[in-house]
Amino acid sequence: MERRQVTGGDLVRYAIIFALLIFFLFPIYWMIATSFKAPGDILTRPPRWTFQPTLENYFYAFEQANFGLFIKNTLIVAVVSTAIVIVIGSLAAYSFARYDVGAGHLMFFILSTRMFPAIAVVIPYFVIFRDLGNTVIGQALSLGLDRLGALVVCYTMFNLPFGIWLMHSFFQDIPVELEDSARLDGYSRLQVLLRVVLPLVAPGLAVTAIFCLIFAWNEFLFAFMLTRAVARTITVGVASFWTQRGILWGPLSAAATVCVVPMLIFALLLQRYIVRGLTFGAVRG
Amino acid sequence: MNDIERFADSSPARLGRGKKGKVLSDAWFSVLLITPAMIIIFFFALYPLFYALNFALRHVDLTTAVGVGPLVGLDNFRFALNDRFFWHATKVTLIFTIAAVSVEMGLGIGIAFLLYQVRWFKGVIRSLLLLPLATAPAATGLIWRHMYHPDFGVYNYFLSLLGLPELNWLGSINLALPSVIVFDIWQWTPFVALIVLAGLQSLPREPFEAAELDGASTWQVLRRLTFPMLSPVLTLVFVLRTIDALRLYDAVYSLTSGGPGTVTETLTYYLYRIGLKFFRMDRASAIAFLFLYVTIVFSGIVLRSLTRAQSERARRL
Numbered sequence: 273m274e275r276r277q278v279t280g281g282d283l284v285r286y287a288i289i290f291a292l293l294i295f296f297l298f299p300i301y302w303m304i305a306t307s308f309k310a311p312g313d314i315l316t317r318p319p320r321w322t323f324q325p326t327l328e329n330y331f332y333a334f335e336q337a338n339f340g341l342f343i344k345n346t347l348i349v350a351v352v353s354t355a356i357v358i359v360i361g362s363l364a365a366y367s368f369a370r371y372d373v374g375a376g377h378l379m380f381f382i383l384s385t386r387m388f389p390a391i392a393v394v395i396p397y398f399v400i401f402r403d404l405g406n407t408v409i410g411q412a413l414s415l416g417l418d419r420l421g422a423l424v425v426c427y428t429m430f431n432l433p434f435g436i437w438l439m440h441s442f443f444q445d446i447p448v449e450l451e452d453s454a455r456l457d458g459y460s461r462l463q464v465l466l467r468v469v470l471p472l473v474a475p476g477l478a479v480t481a482i483f484c485l486i487f488a489w490n491e492f493l494f495a496f497m498l499t500r501a502v503a504r505t506i507t508v509g510v511a512s513f514w515t516q517r518g519i520l521w522g523p524l525s526a527a528a529t530v531c532v533v534p535m536l537i538f539a540l541l542l543q544r545y546i547v548r549g550l551t552f553g554a555v556r557g
Numbered sequence: 558m559n560d561i562e563r564f565a566d567s568s569p570a571r572l573g574r575g576k577k578g579k580v581l582s583d584a585w586f587s588v589l590l591i592t593p594a595m596i597i598i599f600f601f602a603l604y605p606l607f608y609a610l611n612f613a614l615r616h617v618d619l620t621t622a623v624g625v626g627p628l629v630g631l632d633n634f635r636f637a638l639n640d641r642f643f644w645h646a647t648k649v650t651l652i653f654t655i656a657a658v659s660v661e662m663g664l665g666i667g668i669a670f671l672l673y674q675v676r677w678f679k680g681v682i683r684s685l686l687l688l689p690l691a692t693a694p695a696a697t698g699l700i701w702r703h704m705y706h707p708d709f710g711v712y713n714y715f716l717s718l719l720g721l722p723e724l725n726w727l728g729s730i731n732l733a734l735p736s737v738i739v740f741d742i743w744q745w746t747p748f749v750a751l752i753v754l755a756g757l758q759s760l761p762r763e764p765f766e767a768a769e770l771d772g773a774s775t776w777q778v779l780r781r782l783t784f785p786m787l788s789p790v791l792t793l794v795f796v797l798r799t800i801d802a803l804r805l806y807d808a809v810y811s812l813t814s815g816g817p818g819t820v821t822e823t824l825t826y827y828l829y830r831i832g833l834k835f836f837r838m839d840r841a842s843a844i845a846f847l848f849l850y851v852t853i854v855f856s857g858i859v860l861r862s863l864t865r866a867q868s869e870r871a872r873r874l
Binding site: 282285286288289292293295296297299300302303306314315316317318319360361363364366367368370371373378382384385386389390391392393395396397398399400425426428429432433436461486489490492493496497506507508510511514519521524525527528531532535536538539540543546547548 | 581584587588591594595597598602603605606608609612619668674675676682684685686687688689692693694695696697699700701702703704706708709714743746751752755800803804806810811828832833838841845848852853856857
């Protein structure tokens with residue numbers, strides 16, 4: 273097709289898209305801008321569009337609120353729970369895709385555990401972890417209220433059904449003939465899985481891991497209910513600038529920026545894979 | 558062969574009748590693969606549910622010395638069904654879900670069609686649209702609280718520039734819930750748009766070319782071809798969005814904390830108030846079960862249609 277002139281329709285389309293992008297991106301810009309404002313520039317009327325940038329808010333967030341610890345906690349919990357989901361979930365997803373265990377009913381059951389409202393299990397979790405925290409086993413595995421192990425359990429629980437479903441669609445894309453010929457070459461079933469199937473499905477596992485990491489990083493409810501100080505994560509840390517005396521807007525924006533920007537960079541770098549994963553295997557291509 | 562493989566290939570022979578060389582059947586191998594996942598799901602998803610059921614049937618008040626008390630039958634369910642806050646929260650949850658999901662679907666589908674027709678910068682626009690949904694609602698909700706500020710908020714500033722009356726976004730009884738809905742629309746419309754766009758891009762070209770040759774109108778093409786072919790994707794987005802909207806918690810917590818009064822109190826927030834502020838775990842568990850029942854019935858109905866659509870697609874391929 274030859275290169276057409278810019279038509280009136282194009283102009284209208286780009287004008288609408290421009291307006292939409294402002295709506296969707298402005299809050300993110302506003303968060304970052306506020307984080308670099310001095311206290312006197314934040315609550316003003318009209319809002320300040322130009323200002324002398326300062327790192328004051330970031331110093332406050334990291335020194336006063338121990339934000340470094342929150343980041344460390346979040347990283348540990350997100351990475352450990354994601355690793356567990358990928359290892360255990362991929363075995364199950366392969367089994368569902370290749371052998372169809374439970375003829376679809378078991379898959380549906382696993383998926384339905386994802387429908388449980390988190391709040392419905394967070395209450396029993398609260399009591400279970402409170403009791404478990406006082407036992408020897410609980411202390412050894414760091415399973416208790418305000419312990420990282422408890423959060424790892426929660427995040428594994430809510431990411432596992434999703435992970436199995438997503439990885440299932442990637443395993444289904446691997447042709448069975450490939451596995452059959454590997455079996456004829458004398459590979460055992462486990463060798464087929466480890467040496468033939470897993471390398472092929474690795475990009476799919478990476479997509480799943482990206483999602484599990486983002487979900488765990490952004491999770492708020494479990495972390496808010498089950499931690500107090502030691503195991504506090506980044507999202508709860510952001511909310512902690514909402515104090516008895518009011519909201520500390522500057523440090524809050526700095527904390528929110530530290531919480532949000534890594535995931536934005538992550539999403540931008542891996543956007544192709546994320547869109548593929550978002551479609552959950554419902555769209556091929 | 559390493560140890561795991563030896564175990565996987567020969568354990569039933571050793572554990573079973575002791576026949577040498579007999580390998581694990583496919584059925585046993587597949588069950589072995591799902592065992593770790595099933596153990597986790599059983600202990601960490603089902604066990605807490607039974608725990609909650611036990612609570613729901615007892616008197617449990619963690620603020621008193623008694624703690625977990627005697628069985629009281631269905632008293633806690635009776636409490637919930639007679640509590641006007643429960644019905645109010647149910648109403649708020651339904652209004653929120655219906656309003657947010659329908660706007661997100663409509664706007665998202667519109668954006669997807671718009672992007673589909675766009676010729677330049679498609680990749681850049683798509684990347685930028687992805688950003689809101691990667692953010693933590695607990696964090697961005699608080700930023701929106703600043704933007705909604707009645708005196709210093711940037712939205713009221715824009716309204717005043719346009720000469721419109723300024724609004725008490727989160728503080729007014731009539732406006733608080735719509736303001737929370739707008740936040741959810743901000744975060745999740747791009748999600749709908751990106752999935753529908755991916756769906757549009759994956760549609761086969763031939764039927765559309767044939768329709769064009771037959772002189773079909775745009776409306777006929779949309780109604781007869783595009784939407785029917787997109788329906789599995791649309792169902793999927795609809796289910797995912799509805800389930801998440803019903804469970805909304807983070808945004809309510811950070812934007813309004815259920816206020817003013819209980820105007821924006823959704824079921825999850827109501828549960829939180831009963832269970833972890835008043836520590837009436839018994840009542841909270843009973844409410845959680847009522848909630849669970851409704852979501853499972855809903856998702857069961859829609860998911861069945863979704864899995865049917867997917868298996869039909871698999872048959873076509």
